[in-house]
Amino acid sequence: MINTYLFLAAAVCYAVGGLGYIAYLWRLSAPLRNLGLGGVLLGLFLQLLALGWRFSEVGYLPIASFHEAMSFFLWCVLAAFALLQIRYPLAILGSFLSPLALVFLLLAVSASKQPSAAHIPGGPLFALHVVVSFLGEGAFAIACAGAVMYLMQEHYLKRKDFGALYNRLPSLTTVERLNTACLWMGFLFLTAGVGMGFVIAHREWAGAWHWDPKLVFSLAVWLLLALALAARRLQGWSGRRSAWLMVVTFTAVMFTLLGVNFLSDKHRFG
Amino acid sequence: MDPSLLLVGLSHRATSIELRERLYFDERRARSLLREAKQAWPNSTEFALLSTCNRTEIYTATLRPDAAAEEILSRLSIEARGHAGDVREQAYVRTDPEALSHLFRVTASLDSMVPGETQISGQVRDAYRWAAEERTVGPYLHRVFQKALHVAKRIRRETQIGRQVVSLSHAAVELARKVEEDLSARTILVIGTGEMGELAARQIGKFRPARLLVTSRSLDRAAQLAREVAGEPRDIHTLNRLLEEADVVIASAAVPEPLVTTDLVRSGLQARRGRPLVLIDLGMPRNIEPDVHRLEEVFVYNLDDLERVTREGLASRREEAVKGGEIIREAVEDFVAHLRALDLDRLIVAFRRKMEALGEAEIRRVAGSANGLDPAHAEMMKALAHGIVQKFLHQPVSRLKANARASSSNAVQDADDPKAESLLPEALVELFDLKDV
Numbered sequence: 067m068i069n070t071y072l073f074l075a076a077a078v079c080y081a082v083g084g085l086g087y088i089a090y091l092w093r094l095s096a097p098l099r100n101l102g103l104g105g106v107l108l109g110l111f112l113q114l115l116a117l118g119w120r121f122s123e124v125g126y127l128p129i130a131s132f133h134e135a136m137s138f139f140l141w142c143v144l145a146a147f148a149l150l151q152i153r154y155p156l157a158i159l160g161s162f163l164s165p166l167a168l169v170f171l172l173l174a175v176s177a178s179k180q181p182s183a184a185h186i187p188g189g190p191l192f193a194l195h196v197v198v199s200f201l202g203e204g205a206f207a208i209a210c211a212g213a214v215m216y217l218m219q220e221h222y223l224k225r226k227d228f229g230a231l232y233n234r235l236p237s238l239t240t241v242e243r244l245n246t247a248c249l250w251m252g253f254l255f256l257t258a259g260v261g262m263g264f265v266i267a268h269r270e271w272a273g274a275w276h277w278d279p280k281l282v283f284s285l286a287v288w289l290l291l292a293l294a295l296a297a298r299r300l301q302g303w304s305g306r307r308s309a310w311l312m313v314v315t316f317t318a319v320m321f322t323l324l325g326v327n328f329l330s331d332k333h334r335f336g
Numbered sequence: 337m338d339p340s341l342l343l344v345g346l347s348h349r350a351t352s353i354e355l356r357e358r359l360y361f362d363e364r365r366a367r368s369l370l371r372e373a374k375q376a377w378p379n380s381t382e383f384a385l386l387s388t389c390n391r392t393e394i395y396t397a398t399l400r401p402d403a404a405a406e407e408i409l410s411r412l413s414i415e416a417r418g419h420a421g422d423v424r425e426q427a428y429v430r431t432d433p434e435a436l437s438h439l440f441r442v443t444a445s446l447d448s449m450v451p452g453e454t455q456i457s458g459q460v461r462d463a464y465r466w467a468a469e470e471r472t473v474g475p476y477l478h479r480v481f482q483k484a485l486h487v488a489k490r491i492r493r494e495t496q497i498g499r500q501v502v503s504l505s506h507a508a509v510e511l512a513r514k515v516e517e518d519l520s521a522r523t524i525l526v527i528g529t530g531e532m533g534e535l536a537a538r539q540i541g542k543f544r545p546a547r548l549l550v551t552s553r554s555l556d557r558a559a560q561l562a563r564e565v566a567g568e569p570r571d572i573h574t575l576n577r578l579l580e581e582a583d584v585v586i587a588s589a590a591v592p593e594p595l596v597t598t599d600l601v602r603s604g605l606q607a608r609r610g611r612p613l614v615l616i617d618l619g620m621p622r623n624i625e626p627d628v629h630r631l632e633e634v635f636v637y638n639l640d641d642l643e644r645v646t647r648e649g650l651a652s653r654r655e656e657a658v659k660g661g662e663i664i665r666e667a668v669e670d671f672v673a674h675l676r677a678l679d680l681d682r683l684i685v686a687f688r689r690k691m692e693a694l695g696e697a698e699i700r701r702v703a704g705s706a707n708g709l710d711p712a713h714a715e716m717m718k719a720l721a722h723g724i725v726q727k728f729l730h731q732p733v734s735r736l737k738a739n740a741r742a743s744s745s746n747a748v749q750d751a752d753d754p755k756a757e758s759l760l761p762e763a764l765v766e767l768f769d770l771k772d773v
Contacts, residue, residue, distance in 0.1 A: 095494050223514060223635050228645050233499065233652075237517035238612060302609025305633045 069123070072116035073137060077171055079109030080144070084168045087160035091234060099157040106144050106160070113141050127193040136174035139323070142200035143167060143207045146251070150208060154244045156236060162211040195262035202255030203319050209248035210316035213309035216241040220306055242304060245312055249298075253291050260288050283322040290315055339381060339476055342401045343428070343435035344408040345393030348449060350426045358416050359423075361387040363466060369411075370470040376411065379404035382474040384467035384481065386442070388459045390449065395439060397476040405429045433668050436480065440664045444488040445497070450650065451657040452497035457488045479675065487667045494663065497656040505535045507645040508616045511637050512540070512584045515614045519543035525582035526550045526567065527575075527596070528589025529557045532618040534565075536586045541565045549578060552589065580604040585615040587623035596624040601631060608633075616642075683761055684733055686770050691729055695721035736760055 083105020090098040117138065120128040129135040147163055215235055222232040235241075267281065294311050297303035303311070346359060361369060366385045373383055380396035387393075392412075398404035409427060413420035430438055441447045443460045464481040467473045473481070492498055509519075516522055524545045526537045529552045541548060548567035551574075552558035559569040570578055572595075579585065579601060589595060596615060610633060617624040617638040629636035699717050703709045709717065739760050764770065 094496065219514070224629070226637070226641050226644070228648050230652075232514070233496070237514050239516045239518070302611075304610035305612060307632075308610075 069116040069119040072112050072119065076109040076112035076116060077175055079105045079112060080140070080167065080171050081105075083109060083160075084164035084171070087157070087164040090157060091161035094234060099160075102157065102160045102164070103148075103151065106148060110141065110144055110148060113137065117141070127196055129196055131177070131179045133174060133177040133179045136170060136177050138196070139200050139203065140167065140170045140174055142197070143170065143204035146201055146204035146248075147208055150244070150248070154240075154247070156240070156244065158234060158236060159208070159211060159215070159244070162215050163208060166207055166211060191262055192266055195259055195266055198255045198262070199259030202252045202259055203323060205248045205252035205255060206312075206316045206319045209245045209252060209312050212241050212245045212248060213312035213316075216245065216309040217306065217313075220309075238305070242308070245308065246298075249291070249295065249312065253295060256284075256288060256291065260284050280322065283318075287315070287318045287322050290318060339397040339399055340401050341432040341435045341439075341476075341480060342380070342396045342398050342404050343393060343430045343438055344396075344405050344412070345386075345391060345438075346412075346423065346427050347391035347393070347447070349447075350428075351422075355416060355419050355422055355426070356389065356392065358419065359387070359392040359412060360389065361385060361392065363462070366463070367466055367470055370467055370472045373411075374472065377404065377407045379407055382477040383472050384463050384477055386460060386463040388456065391442070393439075393442070395435065395477065395480070397474065401431045433672055436671065437664060437668045439480065439484045440487045440667060441661070443484040444491040444660055444664065446491075446657045446660050446664070451653045451660075452492075452499075454498060457485060460488075461485060475680070479671075483667070483671050487664060490667075491660040491663050495656040495659045497653055497660055504532070504618075504639070504642045504646060505539045507642040507649070508536045508586065508618070508637070509539050509543070511635075511642070511645065512614045512616065515612050515635055516583055519545050519584070521546050522583035523547040523549065523581050525570075525578050525585045526561070526565075527572075527585060527587040527623060528552055528591075528619065529554075529561045530588035530590060530618065532588045534561060534588075536588070536616065536618060537561065537565045537567070540584070540586065541567075545584075547581075549582065551575065551578060553591075576600055576604060579613070580607045583611065583613065585613070585624075586618065587615065588618040589623050591619065591623060592621060594621075594623055594625045596628060598625050598627045598631065601628050601634060605631065605634075618642075680736065680761060683764060683770060684736065687733070687764060687768060688725075688729055690768060690770070691725045692722070695725045732764070736764070 083102050086098050086101030086105055090102055117128060120134075124130075127138075129138050143163075144167060147160070147167075150159075216238060218231065219235040219238055219241065222228070222235070223238070263281070263284065267278070294303075294308070294315060297311075298308060346356065348356065351359075366387055369385060370383065373380070377383065377396070379400045380398045382397040384395050385393070386395070394408050394412075396404055396408070409424060409429075412427065413423045416423045438447070439460075443457050445451055445453050445456045448456055460481070464473070464477075464485075467477070513519065519540065520543060522545050524537075524540055524547070526549065529550070537548070537550070548562075548565060549570045550558045550562040550565070550567045551570040551572045552561070553572055555569060555571060558572075561567070562569040575595065579596065585596070587596060601613070601615075612633045612635065615624050615628060615634070615636045617636060620639065622638060624636055624638070626636065626638070628634055696718075699714075699721050702717065703714065
């Protein structure tokens with residue numbers, strides 16, 4: 067019960083922080099920026115307590131229901147954002163990530179709390195598989211927000227539209243650097259997540275390869291990412307093309323996480 | 337009775353440059369006027385003089401605003417030599433809160449020709465410092481000027497007023513920085529040695545780019561400008577190679593046909609491997625084919641674009657000035673209320689009265705419970721209560737006065753720090769419930 071209250075308190079903090087960041091886009095003021103970051107950090111702390119509480123009750127990483135899985139995913143996205151703020155202190159990124167985070171928050175709050183009928187493997191390897199996969203996907207969410215910022219700024223620069231948003235958005239290369247960092251961070255985490263996933267599948271389902279939809283899509287997304295990174299390195303694919311690729315990748319990642327969830331009977335939340 | 341803030345001034349809004357020149361006071365003249373005013377302006381108790389190329393304004397604390405304004409106008413008319421009539425016609429005379437609001441607007445540069453310029457708050461600070469050093473400001477103007485500087489800082493922080501570009505060379509640099517923010521790691525290529533190009537090269541040179549290459553049809557002129565801006569001269573015949581290396585190009589050559597063509601830039605794109613290229617065309621006729629802008633990761637801006645940036649920057653600053661005006665309205669209201677509440681003399685009197693009333697009430701209570709006191713005892717009790725109240729008051733009142741003196745003398749240095757203002761009067765109001773003073 068306490069973890070429910072803690073999560074609700076965290077949700078309020080996220081909502082306030084998200085709205086603070088969105089308002090920051092309209093009026094660049096330090097109090098709004100601080101409200102945004104403060105809401106996110108306090109929410110992260112409260113949700114961590116909620117997760118810890120739930121963990122101590124059930125004895126495994128609480129992702130059994132769709133609500134728990136979405137909540138944990140939200141935590142990973144915002145934790146990745148908070149970590150990135152240390153290296154790339156771009157408050158405006160919060161304004162672009164907030165709508166996405168608020169959608170995840172609504173999904174988490176309204177999602178079913180019925181635990182999954184599927185067997186949830188125990189052990190630290192499974193917990194690590196979920197954590198690194200979600201962190202990787204969180205990094206893609208941020209890269210997607212960054213890609214949207216890039217595409218908008220590029221549009222303004224090409225159209226020679228020097229309005230209010232043009233002034234608020236950072237330079238193209240700043241966003242490009244952020245996206246590259248997120249792409250690599252996401253790729254490394256996802257590689258580790260997929261690798262661990264195969265080990266777990268081998269252990270749980272007797273044999274490494276199954277035509278499980280989530281496995282297939284995960285591998286497809288991983289290949290897409292590997293191609294994107296290769297294109298950047300070898301072909302100098304960057305800028306606009308890279309930003310579009312990031313949006314496509316994130317859509318595929320979300321489809322793998324959420325859409326395919328309902329196609330797989332044993333590899334699903336809720 | 338409290339003093340009023342009086343402003344007498346002339347500014348670029350209504351006064352010709354000739355008259356403004358005559359009424360311009362540099363530091364030496366300003367200090368001399370302030371010293372003279374101590375005797376010559378008996379109707380003002382405190383005064384400060386702000387003089388810039390756009391305005392000359394005198395702020396005073398006075399109990400008789402009309403008489404004080406007359407003294408100041410007469411003095412300014414003498415300075416105007418032959419334009420005395422103009423001074424009286426064009427000068428504005430305001431008293432608080434309009435005078436307060438005007439000073440706040442001026443300090444925050446909302447009244448400047450280019451709103452958001454930063455010079456004016458420094459000039460207000462100088463005016464305040466000179467007056468403080470000449471000992472012509474007292475507790476009243478100290479508070480007023482500190483608040484003005486504080487409000488200006490707040491407006492700069494809370495609005496976008498100083499962020500939009502308003503000059504062409506600045507616009508060129510800011511456009512380049514919207515593509516590549518960190519110019520220190522980049523290569524800048526300057527084509528041509530025209531005046532605009534030179535100006536932009538100097539502006540961009542401030543960001544200490546990794547390499548600043550200068551090319552021109554005359555290698556000698558390129559070498560000369562390169563020396564001046566700490567760059568490297570390059571032969572214009574290697575332009576295709578230079579375009580591959582450059583991240584930002586500033587072109588201002590006097591040429592009949594564009595030097596930078598779409599084909600020339602396209603041929604170098606492969607070697608750039610997706611690195612963005614910004615080309616700023618300051619030439620007339622244009623140095624860069626407009627279609628170059630259509631190439632991927634290539635951005636071309638010409639003089640019209642830069643003018644639009646500066647025009648929008650100015651318009652945007654004016655919009656921000658409206659937001660700043662709202663902040664000033666709030667600040668003036670707060671400040672007037674603050675001044676009223678913190679008027680130290682009145683506060684001390686009220687404090688004293690409250691304590692004495694408490695002493696008297698206590699004597700009446702004791703006298704009542706003892707069924708009346710004989711006159712000798714009553715007198716003794718009264719003296720005792722009065723003595724205790726006076727002893728009790730002595731230390732806090734001395735501390736309050738000393739603190740007010742200390743915060744006035746530190747006021748210029750600490751003008752930006754709101755914490756530097758004494759909190760003791762406020763504490764007294766709170767502790768002894770003196771809000772109705």
